[in-house]
Amino acid sequence: MRLIYLTLFASCAFLNPSYAQQNLIPNPDFEEYYGCGYEIQFDLLQDILPGWSARVATADYVNEDCDNLFHPPYNGKGYITANTILTDIPDDSGGQRREYPQVALIDSIYENRNYYLEYYVRQKNEFDAAVSHLGVYFSNEIVLDAVNPQTFDMYPILVEPQLEIDTVVHARGFWKKLSFCYTPDQNYSAAVFGVFRPIEEVVTDYAVWRNYSYDAFYLVEVPDTLSLVITPERDTICAGECLTLSSSHSRVPGSFSWDLPGSNLGSSTDSVVTVCYDTPGVYPIGLSAEHCHGTYSRNWPEAIVVLPNPTINTATQNFQILSGDELPLEICDNSLDWTIDWSPHPGLSCLDCPSPVFTGTSSAELIATISIDGFCPDTCSYNIEVLDLAVADFKVARPTICQGECFRLTNDSRNFSGSIQFGTPGNLETLPSDTENFEFCPNDPGSYELIFIVNGNLNADTLTLTDLVVESFPTPLIAPQNYSANVGELLTLPAGFNARQYHWQVLSGELDLNCTTCSTIRVDPLLSGSIQLTASNGACSDSLLYNIEVARQDAQFYLPTAFSPNFDGVNDEFRAYGNFFTITELEIYDRYGGLMYQESGPTASWDGRAGGRKVVAGVYVYILRYTNIYGEDLMKSGAVTLVP
Structure with missing residues (x-):
């Protein structure tokens, strides 16, 4: 079967690769092998690029990391080149050298099915050179070169290719796309690319060395029924979002007519179209396509579902509560029965309800995500500042003072701001918030009651000190x-x-x-x-x-003038009697001055003995030493008669 459809043009990269069909050519952009550790023209192509080989001679693999980069790839980073020399080679090949890249298809192409093929070519030569009859030959086998690819047994493959271009192809310095529509008459599993005509049938401009580069192969089946391809792969979007629409025929050159009610376009004649939907609803899509394989049309009555977005009036809400208090929360859009997902927090009463209650002892940042079963989510943020209670705490140094003194007070209050109120009932005054120590000075004796009030952000606390007493002096x-x-x-x-x-x-x-x-x-x-x-x-x-x-008081003495130590219980001892003195020592002497007796202490007395024996009766001299009540040491002496 010969040429069915052909387009030739200088091209940019195709912008949207979202199509329903599988590309039957492996490694179509020559990206799987990426390196420079081979010799150009001497390594076998099948050893370098998976799925590819060369017939007659080895086509070259080039990538942009290598020094031998002749020109940029069409896409990706690699391409292959193949020589087509029709004259000027003096050998037994008849002056010809033709290299044929060939590839084993991922899946066969089948009899009576429709296919579309495109690939890009470019000439390497610096001067204008062109050739006709570039073609594609489908077969069921890959025929490799000889073991030694350096031999010049490079006879051309002269066959009737299934796809072929009769016109001269000029592609010096830029890439050209060759495209074909094809319906095979039998099954094939391989494709060979090159010039398959005898030299006399080939039309050339400047019959010299021609080095063609190949890149971006694309071979797909064109199904009998249009199928809709949506990118991203979903048919449900949110109001205001956009989708890219294509079909199973969008890659085939032709005319297209999209019917897109409800979208920003309404209709389009592009093969691939990006549309946006602003209004919630369910919308149909219609497509008519006409190309080399025929005319096709199809309607999808409920192709696109557009969901509403939550209406967030206030994205972030701020709250202040006291530690331990409860705060009822509401999601920021109650217009629909949304799916609700609160960020986990132990202080929330529920995580999937619209009105949870928050109880917390520390500040928190909560997020509620609202959606329609996960679609079109939006978030409400809640900044909750949990404040500690203001606590009035004042201490008095002495609860009881004397008239004319002051109560000294210390402020140990917590979590308050602003001024402090204090005083007696009905007579409060204001103190600065930074007051730490102060005094209360009442004038009159009595019992007093002091009131203290401190204010927090959300509460006020009052402390009353009672039983403060002011005593009077005697x-x-x-x-x-x-x-x-x-x-x-x-x-x-x-x-x-x-x-x-x-x-x-x-x-x-x-x-x-x-x-x-x-x-x-x-x-x-x-x-x-x-x-x-x-x-x-x-x-x-x-x-x-x-x-x-x-008045001064002298010692008062009574000292006996005689005593009789006969042990009859009467006047048996000589001692000093009286008041206002303390005896320190008593000495007794005989008339010859001999010391008969001596004793110290307040109880000193003489029993008429000396050395344990009774002395003879007679007159004796005493010396009494004593201390008066004023601490003065004095002496008194006299005589005493010992009576038998």
Whole structure:
């Protein structure tokens, strides 16, 4: 079967590759092998590019990483080249060298089915050179070159190709697309590319070396029924989105007519069209195509489903709550029964409902995604700031003070802002928020109640301090403070204050008190001194000093002039009797001055013995040493008669 349809033009890359058919040519862009570790013209093409080989001579593989890059590939990074030399080679090939790239198809092409083939060619030569009868020969086998590809057994393949171009192809310096529509009369599994006509049938311009490059092969079946191809691969979109539409025939050159109600275009004559839909609904699509294989048309009544988008009035909502409080939330669009998905958070009462309740002890950023079963999602954001409660905490240094003093207060409040209110009920004043220590100074005695109020962002807290007491000082009374008395003469001292508690204390002298906590006391004086009275009303006290002058009191002695140590229980010892003195030592001498007896201590006495034996009756001399009540050391002497 000969040429059915042909287009030739300079081309840009095809913009949309979304078609329903499989390309039957493997490695069509020569990308699988990518390297330069081979010798151009001497390595077998089948050892370099999977699926490809060369007949008669080895076609060359070139990629743009190699130094031998002759010109850029049409697409990708690689291409192959093949020589077509029709004259000027003096060998037994008749002056010809023709290289034929060939490929094993991924799947056979089948009898009486429609196919479309296209590929790109380009001449390498720097001067204008062209040739006719570039063609494609389909067969059922790949015939490889000889083992040694350097031999020049390069006789042409002279066959009747199924596809062929009769005209001269000029492709110097740019790529040309060759395209064919083809309906085979039998099954084929391989394709060979090149010039298959005898030299005398080939039309040439400048019969010289021609090096053709090949790239971007595309061979697909053209089905009898149009099928719709949507890119991205879905028929449900959101309002405002766009889709690219093509068909199973879009790659075949021809005329196309799209019916696109509801879209931004309405209709189009492009083979591939991008359309947008702004209004929700279900829309049909119609397509008519006419090309080399015939005329085709089809309608898809519910081709595109356009869903509404959520209407988000406020994308982000901000809230403040107190720690532990509950916050009811609402999704930002309640117009439809949306599918709802809240970002997981332990403080949410549910994750798929429109109105969850948030309870939290720390701030959170929540996102609610609303969609129609996952389509057309949009999000609502919720910034929730969880604030701690404002706590009024004030401490008083001393809850009881004296009249004229001040209560000293410390502010330990937390989580508050703004000024502080404090004072007595009905009489509050304002303090700055940074107040730490301050005073409250009432004038009158009594019990007081203080109120403190601090304000947080969302709450106010009040603290009341009760039982703050201001005590009065004792009331002074007219009372004498200086007294004179003899030893042993009782004095009565009245309190110099009117108070609730009294405390008497001897500061100096020897003064005996009958009571230390009475309002009036009696004093038995011995030595001059002072007494301090401390009077108090609770924590408030005052004091008064009493001075007592005691007249001098000499020691009072009684010393016997005689004694009889006969142990009859009467006047058996010689000792000193009396008041206001303390014996320190007693010495007894005979009339000759001999020491008969000596004893120290306040109980010293003589029983008429010396050295454990009774002494003779007679007159003896005593020396009594003593200390008076004033601490003075004195001596008294005299005679005593020992009576038998």
